[in-house]
Amino acid sequence: MTLEGGARKSVMVANGNVSGPLARAWRGLQKTGVAGQIVCLVIVMSIFAIGTRGKYLSWDNLQVILSLAGIPAILAIGVHQTIVLGGIDLSVEGVAGMCIVFVGLLLKNKLNTNDVGLWIVPVVMGAGGIAGFLNGLVITRLRIPSFISTLGLSWILAGIAVYINKATTVPLLDTQIQGIVNGSFLGIPFIALIALGLALLMQTVQDKTRFGGYVYAIGGDEQLAQQAGVRVNRIKIMVFVIAGVFYGLTALALCTQLGSAHPRTGSNILFPAITAVAVGGVALTGGIGGAKNAALGALIVTALNEGLVLMSVSPYVQQAVNGIVLIAAVALTIDRRKLGFIK
Amino acid sequence: MNDIGSSTNSEVTLALTGVSKVFPGVVALDKVDFSLHSHEIVGLVGENGAGKSTLMKIMIGVSQPDEGTISRDGILISPKDPSDAIRHGIGMVFQEGTLVPNLSIMRNLFLCHEPGFQKLGFLSRRAMREAASRLMEEVKVSADVETSISDVSPAERQMVEIARLLWLSRLYGQKHPVLILDEPTTVLNDGERTILFDILRNIKKEASVILISHRLQEIVENTDRIVVLKDGKNVTELPSANARISEIEQLMVGHTFSADRYREDEQTPAGAEEVLRVENLGRRGAFEPISFVIRKGEIVSLVGLVGSGKEEVCRCINGLENADTGAVFLKGKKLLMGSPNGAVRAGVGHIPIDRRNDGLALGMSVAENVNLLVMNRLKVWGFVSPPRERKNAKVWVEECRIKTPSLGTMCANLSGGNQQKTVIAKWLSSKVSLLILDHPTRGVDVGAKEEIFRLIRKLAREGIAMLIMSDTLEEDIGLSNRMLIMKDGRFVKEMACPPGKKPGPRDIIDAIV
Numbered sequence: 001m002t003l004e005g006g007a008r009k010s011v012m013v014a015n016g017n018v019s020g021p022l023a024r025a026w027r028g029l030q031k032t033g034v035a036g037q038i039v040c041l042v043i044v045m046s047i048f049a050i051g052t053r054g055k056y057l058s059w060d061n062l063q064v065i066l067s068l069a070g071i072p073a074i075l076a077i078g079v080h081q082t083i084v085l086g087g088i089d090l091s092v093e094g095v096a097g098m099c100i101v102f103v104g105l106l107l108k109n110k111l112n113t114n115d116v117g118l119w120i121v122p123v124v125m126g127a128g129g130i131a132g133f134l135n136g137l138v139i140t141r142l143r144i145p146s147f148i149s150t151l152g153l154s155w156i157l158a159g160i161a162v163y164i165n166k167a168t169t170v171p172l173l174d175t176q177i178q179g180i181v182n183g184s185f186l187g188i189p190f191i192a193l194i195a196l197g198l199a200l201l202m203q204t205v206q207d208k209t210r211f212g213g214y215v216y217a218i219g220g221d222e223q224l225a226q227q228a229g230v231r232v233n234r235i236k237i238m239v240f241v242i243a244g245v246f247y248g249l250t251a252l253a254l255c256t257q258l259g260s261a262h263p264r265t266g267s268n269i270l271f272p273a274i275t276a277v278a279v280g281g282v283a284l285t286g287g288i289g290g291a292k293n294a295a296l297g298a299l300i301v302t303a304l305n306e307g308l309v310l311m312s313v314s315p316y317v318q319q320a321v322n323g324i325v326l327i328a329a330v331a332l333t334i335d336r337r338k339l340g341f342i343k
Numbered sequence: 344m345n346d347i348g349s350s351t352n353s354e355v356t357l358a359l360t361g362v363s364k365v366f367p368g369v370v371a372l373d374k375v376d377f378s379l380h381s382h383e384i385v386g387l388v389g390e391n392g393a394g395k396s397t398l399m400k401i402m403i404g405v406s407q408p409d410e411g412t413i414s415r416d417g418i419l420i421s422p423k424d425p426s427d428a429i430r431h432g433i434g435m436v437f438q439e440g441t442l443v444p445n446l447s448i449m450r451n452l453f454l455c456h457e458p459g460f461q462k463l464g465f466l467s468r469r470a471m472r473e474a475a476s477r478l479m480e481e482v483k484v485s486a487d488v489e490t491s492i493s494d495v496s497p498a499e500r501q502m503v504e505i506a507r508l509l510w511l512s513r514l515y516g517q518k519h520p521v522l523i524l525d526e527p528t529t530v531l532n533d534g535e536r537t538i539l540f541d542i543l544r545n546i547k548k549e550a551s552v553i554l555i556s557h558r559l560q561e562i563v564e565n566t567d568r569i570v571v572l573k574d575g576k577n578v579t580e581l582p583s584a585n586a587r588i589s590e591i592e593q594l595m596v597g598h599t600f601s602a603d604r605y606r607e608d609e610q611t612p613a614g615a616e617e618v619l620r621v622e623n624l625g626r627r628g629a630f631e632p633i634s635f636v637i638r639k640g641e642i643v644s645l646v647g648l649v650g651s652g653k654e655e656v657c658r659c660i661n662g663l664e665n666a667d668t669g670a671v672f673l674k675g676k677k678l679l680m681g682s683p684n685g686a687v688r689a690g691v692g693h694i695p696i697d698r699r700n701d702g703l704a705l706g707m708s709v710a711e712n713v714n715l716l717v718m719n720r721l722k723v724w725g726f727v728s729p730p731r732e733r734k735n736a737k738v739w740v741e742e743c744r745i746k747t748p749s750l751g752t753m754c755a756n757l758s759g760g761n762q763q764k765t766v767i768a769k770w771l772s773s774k775v776s777l778l779i780l781d782h783p784t785r786g787v788d789v790g791a792k793e794e795i796f797r798l799i800r801k802l803a804r805e806g807i808a809m810l811i812m813s814d815t816l817e818e819d820i821g822l823s824n825r826m827l828i829m830k831d832g833r834f835v836k837e838m839a840c841p842p843g844k845k846p847g848p849r850d851i852i853d854a855i856v
Contacts, residue, residue, distance in 0.1 A: 208465040210457045220445035229455035287445035
């Protein structure tokens with residue numbers, strides 16, 4: 001006496017009677033939940049490996065890809081949670097600009113005598129977190145959709161940041177953090193390891209804690225989640241706070257990598273981050289995809305761009321390719337059954 | 344199952360005494376008493392609007408009674424909301440479901456009650472899997488507990504909901520959980536239905552069940568006792584063991600209806616001209632091929648229970664769904680299937696059941712809504728002319744007696760009845776030849792109902808063909824020239840309803856159930 005569900009049938013077909021190492025590998029891959037993204041990465045890398053006659057797969061180039069992917073991955077891990085929640089966070093650039101101003105003021109630099117050293121890490125995390133808290137308050141208390149409220153906060157913070165800093169470039173003299181951001185361990189860039197660590201941490205929170213589960217419940221159906229007893233507003237605020245903390249870290253990494261702090265340093269990071277999140281398979285309708293998707297998405301986009309650079313493709317064509325990949329990735333990942341009208 | 348003796352011997356676990364609830368203009372419940380014993384399955388029956396759902400909502404704390412008390416094992420309770428009700432061991436499986444679709448069965452089962460599975464802040468997947476698997480075994484669901492809800496069948500979802508409620512009752516230490524099932528079988532096929540009742544019989548060892556269903560057969564077969572509600576009052580209750588379906592039907596329908604309410608004397612005979620011709624229209628899984636004709640000025644009622652396929656027939660005619668077989672002709676011209684736009688252009692009007700979402704642009708004014716379909720006619724040199732807009736809107740607002748402060752009033756601010764009249768005005772203005780009315784009087788007060796009946800008669804006099812699905816049988820009988828009866832997706836019977844010689848509800852109910 002069994003009730004037949006459609007899912008099991010399809011799983012049965014997929015598992016089928018096919019055996020052999022390839023089928024087993026594919027099944028193992030599917031269990032990770034990011035099979036599509038890994039296949040996509042392999043395809044991208046194979047194309048460039050052929051296109052550059054193997055140069056693309058050289059250790060030097062792989063190091064470059066990993067070091068370039070680190071910061072976008074950290075940012076994507078931050079942004080993606082707000083999308084899983086069913087909202088979006090467009091305040092990335094404003095929050096990053098604000099945090100960079102703190103870095104320029106407090107970290108050892110050419111313009112003043114401050115030097116907080118490693119304490120800058122909690123400072124930017126705190127600043128980002130407070131910005132996220134503001135986002136959360138505006139969304140839950142004033143009941144303004146996250147698209148608008150976070151866009152508004154982005155303008156506010158970006159404006160204040162430039163005003164305080166008077167649009168000057170602050171050359172940074174600190175070597176400690178720069179050493180971490182630009183350094184490597186066993187040849188693997190530190191920043192990539194940090195991103196990996198954060199991805200694992202966030203993924204664990206998503207899979208293994210009540211908080212993580214509630215975020216998905218809200219993303220799936222906010223009203224039902226509330227009925228079940230989820231404290232929707234509290235969870236929303238927490239998600240935006242965590243996202244803000246990630247933007248703070250992103251901002252710190254960005255300006256220490258450059259060796260200078262200018263509030264506009266982070267002014268072109270929002271859309272690449274959302275592209276990465278979408279390419280990674282996080283549904284913009286909410287409730288689907290995790291930190292591993294976001295990090296992989298960033299890696300795919302970086303690997304793609306690095307390949308195009310290596311093949312000396314015009315930057316404008318690169319942009320166009322990015323656009324194609326974005327639309328293709330979303331077309332492959334969204335579940336159209338759940339969409340009513342496409343706006 | 345019909346061991347009435349054992350259940351009457353057991354104690355009363357849930358009792359509602361003298362419960363009343365008044366909504367503006369309607370007395371939904373009038374001093375209703377209801378009691379439930381432990382280890383008992385009670386069937387709650389009544390027509391639409393008899394007060395069944397209000398009673399349920401009071402039990403689970405969605406609404407609060409104006410009068411009367413609720414007691415649980417002898418102690419007075421007043422549940423504030425569903426999560427409060429479940430603490431008292433009262434839970435309901437809703438028709439629309441309350442599971443979050445993107446979460447797994449396991450996560451849904453324990454949503455918001457996970458602390459028992461937590462170690463040092465992290466959830467133990469193994470412990471959750473074990474508990475979930477055990478629960479799924481109890482309700483005989485074999486899907487892996489980490490399958491997401493959107494991938495399991497409606498039957499399995501229902502089982503997951505039942506399991507969740509049982510688990511929560513245990514968690515809160517309730518010895519006699521109460522499960523309320525609202526029309527659980529409408530989404531199930533025959534096999535699944537049998538399984539559901541098997542499981543309920545099993546659950547009876549632990550819990551009591553309140554079963555709401557329109558299918559009287561399954562109520563009689565699977566319950567211990569039947570409670571009949573009518574017009575918000577207790578009619579009677581009887582043991583299921585020797586209940587006859589015809590007897591229950593009579594209790595449900597009860598009184599004879601007044602003919603003049605539906606302006607029967609104004610009923611006009613059908614014209615000669617054929618307006619709608621439906622030929623072998625069929626949709627797999629919804630209804631078997633059906634053919635019928637509606638003539639000029641004729642009102643035809645489509646009668647049947649929820650799940651009889653009548654809604655789907657209408658949805659296929661007005662293009663909201665695509666049929667698998669057959670064709671629809673309007674005045675001899677074949678309609679493009681599956682295209683609401685095509686249907687409207689051809690002259691098929693549709694008054695939807697959910698006027699607030701589907702029938703009106705609530706944020707737009709009365710005038711804008713009335714003119715929505717006739718913008719082309721209101722143009723002067725290619726631009727919509729405001730004086731013409733006002734003129735057209737004024738004509739139809741007066742014609743339909745829409746009570747509105749001004750033509751510019753937002754539709755959201757009108758009463759339900761006037762909103763409905765605005766929907767009708769919109770279609771009248773666009774000169775439709777066929778109008779599909781989906782529960783046109785749902786949720787409107789008595790006065791507005793009369794007005795809507797008057798409008799319907801007027802439409803018929805003007806030669807508009809109408810296909811109606813009503814809230815009550817009386818309304819169907821009273822309004823229509825002819826009734827088409829559907830059951831389980833099949834057309835079963837046609838009945839003429841000439842003025843003065845209308846059939847009674849009892850004649851029809853046999854064919855429906």
